[in-house]
Amino acid sequence: MDLGIILAYAPSLLAGLVYTLQLSLITALPALLLAALLAWIRLRGRQPLLQLLARGYTDLILGLPLLVLIYVLFFILPEYGLTLSSPLVGVTALTLYYGPYLAQVLRAAFAAIPPGQFEACSALGMSRWQSFRHVALAQALPVALPPATGLFIGLLKDSALLSVVSVEEFMYAAKQAISESYAPLEIYLAVALSYWLVTLAIDAAAAAWERRLTRHRIH
Known part of the structure; x- marks a missing residue:
């Protein structure tokens, strides 16, 4: 064990870790938007075709390894005239892959809210946005946060697969x-320790946020 080697390569490793965090955060937003769209279609969508497409896409991704999706975007698409840069392949692959997983979390969280609460909001004269913000989101977010945090940690770790492209x-x-x-x-010891510390920090931050969201809940 030569700690001098770790210190010598610490700057380049740190730069790689920072880039991984940036890539994960950049991916989180489009993945969340895709998840929200899929969850809305599955819960509220009235078009059978959209329902079929959303279900089919979700089933496809749930049964597909992420590495296969990365290879398709990087090696197969150029055969059809569409070439993406390596970082764009990374963001696109992680978004397409984790969007459906996150959609399942959101769908379960919102489906758990009793329909009578929305009827009560309508009776009180609340708009749809007010009902969503003050009733639906306030109850669904604490439920969805722990599994969503686990998915984000998985996304962060799965970004290591992007090194192949x-x-x-x-x-x-x-x-x-x-x-x-x-x-x-x-x-590899330095890499493993870094991933462990980062995931601990993310988990601690999410737990603190969850406590804040539920501090006024009556048990």
């Missing part, structure tokens, strides 16, 4: 460092 994230930086130093033990 030369996205310069954390694992790509680690592989570069190993190819130069021939010290896989030290580099």
